[in-house]
Amino acid sequence: MIHWKQLSKIGASSQAERQALFSEALEHFDLKGMRLQADREYIGQQWFNFLTDQGIDFVIRLRFGDYYDAVDTAGGRTYQEMYDRCLGQGEFCRKRIELSGEFYYLSMRRNPNSQAAVGDEVIIFLSRVRPFKKTVDEYCKRWRIECLFRHLKTNGFGLKALNLKPTAKSNLMMSLICLAYAITIQAGWKARSTIRRITSTAQGGFAAESIFRRGTKFGHRPTRPHEPLHPLSGWARTAP
Structure with a gap:
């Protein structure tokens, strides 16, 4: 399911715009009990309260320094101490914090990507329920939407x-x-066994091309003279 709304502007959505989008989606889909995984721009107390009222759990990534003071005033390890232990020792750290009278958990885990950009070595999250390492690891699945x-x-x-x-x-x-994208991925997935693999001792081998790139080849194959030359015609024939 993909639900979107065109904002006709550059930049991230406001808290009110996010609420409006989800209100529209809730008219068609039951999202109660589901978990939202969102990137660093999607924070704000009004937004958090809206999700909680709708019964939607969330794991939202934070920028370094977000809610720094709230962590330090909660007692125990400071924000910087949590960050240093996570970065230096790979420890999964979490702390219960208070924001505007509501309680949340701020957690940190080392970025599983060993080639992460400077500043992204540690991934920081905010959630409503007490998180476990597996909980925040699921956030990595959200990166697939970037593809x-x-x-x-x-x-x-x-x-x-x-x-x-x-x-x-x-x-x-x-x-x-x-x-078209969904059909392309489906076609590429069906043909994944034909993708050549490159052997690498360090990485254990990797595919020479992506599932998406292999799928596009099915959408650009030549057509017969009596067939319409349409980019979707090839995908449609490969779909079950």
Whole structure:
């Protein structure tokens, strides 16, 4: 399920805009008891309260320094001590903190990506319920949506270059492109056994191309003279 709303602006959404989006989604989907995994821009007490009222759990990534004072005033290890232990010893750290009269958990774990950029060596989260290492490890699955964004915008479908202004047209195009992406991944997944692997002692080997890239090859194969030359025609034939 993909639910979105075009904001017609640059930058992150406001707390009110997020609430409006989720209110629309709640009219069609039962999200109670589900867990939201969100990136660093999606914080704010009003937003946290809204999610709690809707019965939606959350694990939201934080920037370094977010709620620094709240951690230090909660007693025990300071924010910096937690960070240093996590970075230096790989320890999973968490602390219960209070924000505007409500209680949350701030947790830290070392970034599983050994090649993480400077400043991203430790991933910091905020959650409503007491987290375990496995809980925040699930957040790494959220990074997969970044692959979707990259392929839709620039790496495959070029949605960014279209620069459609009318909302109705851009929404229609987004729907079609998301469908094409899903079919592409499905086609690539079915053909994953044909992807050549590159042997590497250090990394244990890796695929020479991505599932997405292999899937696009099914969408660009030649058509017969009587067949329509349409990028979706190849994907449609490979889908079950």
